[in-house]
Amino acid sequence: MKICETMISKRLKLSKYAFIIESDFGYIIYSSATGAIIKISEKQYEDRTRALLTDCDDIIMEEDDDYIRVLFDSGILVPYDRDEYSYQRFLYEQIFAGDRVLKLTLLTTRQCNLRCIYCYEKHKDEYMNDEIFGNIITMIEKHFKNRVYNGVSISLFGGEPFCNFDDVYKFLLEVQKICKENNCSFACEATTNGVLVTPDRFEKLIRVGCTNYQISVDGVKETHDKHRVRVDGSGSWDIIMSNLKYMKKTSHMFKVIIRTNFDEEIIERAEEFYQYVKDNFDDDRFTIYYENIKKLGGENDKKLTSMSTVEKMVANISISELLERNNLKCELTESRSQPFGQMCPAIKHNSYVVDCDGTIMKCTLSIDDEINKVGKITDEGIIVFDYDRLSKWMIPNCEHAECKECKILPLCLGRNCVNSVAHGNDFYCNYTAHEIELEEMIKSKIN
Template sequence: MIIFVHGDCNFRCEYCYEKFVNTSVSAEAENKIINFVESRLKIGNFKILYISWFGGEPLLGLKKIYSISQRLKLLADEYKVDYQAGATTNGYLLNRFVFPKLLTCDVRFYQITIDGEKEAHDFQRKLKNGSGSFDRIIENLKNMQNTDEKFSVSIRFNVSKNNYNSVKQFLNETGKFFIQDKRFSFFFKSVGDWGLGERKTNVLTQSKGTTETDLTVLGTQLGYSIGNISAVLSNDSICYGRKPNSFAIDVNGQILKCTTKLIYDEKNKVGNIIDGTVDNNKLKYWVDEYDYEEKCLQCKYFPLCRGGACPIDIIDNHNRVCQRKRKHIEEYMDILKYSNSFDLELKCTDN
């Protein structure tokens, strides 16, 4: 489950799609979250309770992460499930004091974004006051690396035409201190038309279509752990919104399926924990309650693709999604020959 623990962010990134509000999870919403999770645990046969802390910037809601985590861990013990947690954070507040406290909450999986070397990163990912963020994030990552703790960090690069060369430079220079530490992996994502959020205009230019694969090849050749390959060639990474037991809860208690569509798409609002409502018709839209075309079922890539990724894309624009997914899978099958470090498997899961 994904919990939007704070509605504001200390960054104002040049591709952000969110509209921020300076509020955290209320005491009422916290209690309702606990009740919602327990109601799911009572009726399901689960092995893992996985919580992903999200925002805004989740570390702005650090006190709520502590309090909710302790209560959720008690529930996990009661229902005999393994408790795991992660956070999607910009990394600016993840200093040497905060990181150990998060570990006590079993937050051991992190996604943190670096958009190239200092100049390019600070242009795309600036603080709310306009200042740069690169130096602080690198310092925090190095502090994490200097511990013996067990954790995993996926460093994401949001790549535009503006910062493409800077990302390549980072791989060849600054990033090399990550190569020998397999707790860190890299993931490349082309900047898309994700929405304006609070921005008035887009100042970034989208990169060419082969950006992700080109950087994956370079990163693999340089010896980095690259997450793109396993993400594309394993069905374990199918869109979380399509999984029947995956939910996102925002700071106002709305139950969502997707962290990108947020409240801006009515189809994404499937319920509210405050009043206890769930719209089962909207849920069906997300969790594979639609018929696949015969050509999908006969396709050799169907176990990896499952008809695409986002249900909205599948239903509204299937042919384009299909062509893109096939191309991606074929490209990453070719890239796999550059690395012998991937052990891929298909999983059957109802989660």
């Protein structure tokens, strides 16, 4: 559903989700409710904007006032009587209830060809077999025929999803076919370590519509090889680089997010690393994403040291400055500054994780946790749900006093990941740090 404002109130106020950010050239006005960014000079700010946005909370829109119209259309100014918090919740219901694309994240295997030093997975020899792939295909087809969904988006995940490449490829061919037959949309992405995406496999994947990839590269060769280790103990940098360089040489339409999981050691050589990325992957099809290494509940947690919120914030800011200097496009800035861009996918009604044995889950992290097992797919392609468990994942988590006041609520709607809510954990969010981080991201995007 498209939300459009037909009855425009003439009496306006500054949105509580508007940011006024000082920058090198003047000011940036950003709305977390719409994702709009407006760049204004110091002079424009002094001439009109300052008085408008800082001194008034009751603004009258005249018919021919184009400037106010722009601020209104961008969500910086909103109708005077709008309860913005309730309005965001309303938008969430309207937009996501209307999303009829089935989003399936498939754990095609629990096994992996790497042993990353921070990995939370148990690396079991379990693979999705023909029967489970077949049940998923039957389910998708039924949903199309019953008009429940009009498209499917497959996200390949693992373990390493291409450990059983031939089976995965056969499955994708079949899904692509039923989408065509039913006139439904098809999209496919993969979160892979990149080792097995050799040129011949990449060509096949492109043909079958797998066009989006997230591939982790943990800094320069030395740090990457220390963090992302093969089963035999050797490093994985050389083969990943060779595969990525092949992708770049082709003329295919695809997107690769080069993801870096950072700790202090990787940050120390980040400048060198992003220079390497600039030299080798300066291409619109490649973007950057980064996250600090986290303790995610696996055996390796004992060996990891956590960064404090402030350390993470400082690291994030220094990486975003490096990217800005190298003119590298950051996926984080693109997606995380848009409405709902920081929302946990587990909360969405049309988003499920399918384990290799056909168990239906909501979250890709707590994969061995009973509370995450919300259903099972049958041989008839039907999901039998445990609704008590399912309900724990689907309830928005933004009723805390902090969320009601928070300026980035439209991005996360209760950022405290639903995984922790489902486990009944106490709410905690350092939203001031998130706001500062967001402002820095916006600045690096615009400067």
